[in-house]
Amino acid sequence: MPGTGNEDERLAAWLDGALTPEEAEAFAAELEHNPALAAKAEAWATNDRALAGAFLASERPIDDDLIARLGLAAPAPVAANDNPRLARFGWIAAGSALAASVAAALMLTLRPPAPVDDLSGALERTASLGTARLADGRTITPLLTVRAADGRWCREYREGGDTALACRGGAGRWTIEARARAGAAQDAGAIAVAGGADPAPLEAAYQRLKASDPVGPADEQALIGKGWKS
Numbered sequence: 442m443p444g445t446g447n448e449d450e451r452l453a454a455w456l457d458g459a460l461t462p463e464e465a466e467a468f469a470a471e472l473e474h475n476p477a478l479a480a481k482a483e484a485w486a487t488n489d490r491a492l493a494g495a496f497l498a499s500e501r502p503i504d505d506d507l508i509a510r511l512g513l514a515a516p517a518p519v520a521a522n523d524n525p526r527l528a529r530f531g532w533i534a535a536g537s538a539l540a541a542s543v544a545a546a547l548m549l550t551l552r553p554p555a556p557v558d559d560l561s562g563a564l565e566r567t568a569s570l571g572t573a574r575l576a577d578g579r580t581i582t583p584l585l586t587v588r589a590a591d592g593r594w595c596r597e598y599r600e601g602g603d604t605a606l607a608c609r610g611g612a613g614r615w616t617i618e619a620r621a622r623a624g625a626a627q628d629a630g631a632i633a634v635a636g637g638a639d640p641a642p643l644e645a646a647y648q649r650l651k652a653s654d655p656v657g658p659a660d661e662q663a664l665i666g667k668g669w670k671s
Contacts, residue, residue: 565665589653603620619645
């Protein structure tokens, strides 16, 4: 790569450990005779190590296995082999490559989740008997909150004349488990839910989920405040 690209490209390749031993030795010789380039190399390496250090101080540690699976494992430090040039400058390249690998792995794993859908967002933050307006103009009113036997939180809510039950999955996404349609035919003697909908679909869902009794308003508000972490 030396001689084929600009100075910054060659410096980046050297810091990333992408040069062959012969190319690395030639670049180290260039650093020795170019104080400005040597200073830039050390500055770039220092910045990379500071970036990696900031990530490593976070509460999201990255293990070696993940870095290896991503193909970001840092190359071994440049061996000096009694070459004074590599002994003098090799630590810069090795340290920078490690920092770049850690930072790249962390940026992948810390990528924010995709935003939840509009209904899920409303169920996340709206207390029972409150009303939330969705972006498409629909309004929903949560009615109660229960917990399924598998640990998920579930909420019954009204949407127009329909009544539905949705349960919370990962990343704040709520999945509809059952819906009672407005105006559906009812069995004789059945107890109608809000809007005159047939309660049978909801009753079947509650039984399947082995749902708990509804939580009280204070407990529900606490769950909303803690992001549904009990």
